[in-house]
Amino acid sequence: MLAFISNELKIGWEQYIYVQEQKYRLCGIIYYGGFHFTSRIIMSDGSIWFNDGISTGNMCKLEGNILNAKINVLAKSGTRKSCVILYVKI
Numbered sequence: 001m002l003a004f005i006s007n008e009l010k011i012g013w014e015q016y017i018y019v020q021e022q023k024y025r026l027c028g029i030i031y032y033g034g035f036h037f038t039s040r041i042i043m044s045d046g047s048i049w050f051n052d053g054i055s056t057g058n059m060c061k062l063e064g065n066i067l068n069a070k071i072n073v074l075a076k077s078g079t080r081k082s083c084v085i086l087y088v089k090i
Helices: none
Strands: 002-005 016-019 022-033 036-042 047-051 061-065 080-089
Antiparallel strands (some): 002 080, 036 047
């Protein structure tokens, strides 16, 4: 797994990246703002699930598919900005 810190609104990330000839898939984004974290989980089928422990509890809400998502929309979650971007080796 790879994790990248994103401390700016403008982030440059892709659905897939290559590191030393190994392919990695975007699998999660963590957001921070207002002293609270939220997250999006991107499954291997491309489905995007949102979690906010305060509003969704231990459940996740289906938001769509990575194939239809715009990267600049995924950069934020409401007023929260992405702070960590996670990739998993495939």
